[in-house]
Amino acid sequence: MNDIFYKILKNGTGLYNLKKATSGSAGFDLVAAISTEEILLPQETILIPCGFSLEMPTNFEAQVRPRSGIALKNSVTVLNSPGTIDSDYRGEICVILINHGKDPFKIERGMRVAQIIFSKLPDIKLKEVSKIKESDRGDGGFGSTGV
Numbered sequence: 001m002n003d004i005f006y007k008i009l010k011n012g013t014g015l016y017n018l019k020k021a022t023s024g025s026a027g028f029d030l031v032a033a034i035s036t037e038e039i040l041l042p043q044e045t046i047l048i049p050c051g052f053s054l055e056m057p058t059n060f061e062a063q064v065r066p067r068s069g070i071a072l073k074n075s076v077t078v079l080n081s082p083g084t085i086d087s088d089y090r091g092e093i094c095v096i097l098i099n100h101g102k103d104p105f106k107i108e109r110g111m112r113v114a115q116i117i118f119s120k121l122p123d124i125k126l127k128e129v130s131k132i133k134e135s136d137r138g139d140g141g142f143g144s145t146g147v
Helices: 068-074
Strands: 005-008 028-031 038-040 045-055 060-065 076-078 083-086 092-099 105-107 112-120
Touching (some): 038 092, 060 092, 092 112
Antiparallel strands (some): 038 105
């Protein structure tokens, strides 16, 4: 098991013991570390601070992903999903939310707005070559195998 450390920031005081909702959950819930209620209007985006920072081993990344319930019920999701957090980033974890719906969406302090998932990265070295091997698929993409 690898240790990943988190530090609660001033705006996150009283909000966290970073935990999974269930023992089978893939992600840890991220909550809004805001001081006052925010209203996310239709077709608008907002940056929501989460009130903590991370220290991960160099061979790890974190991904910020939407919560399915908010997406289904309110059409609110994470804009750059998944949002990648590099292992050397030490700033506050934040979430970019977008409201694709028709109604304003209220965000309150402590509300679970997204989830974070940690992944171990393979050690990869990219090598430039003058030719790559052919495959059955070739350069077909963007629906070339069917929709």
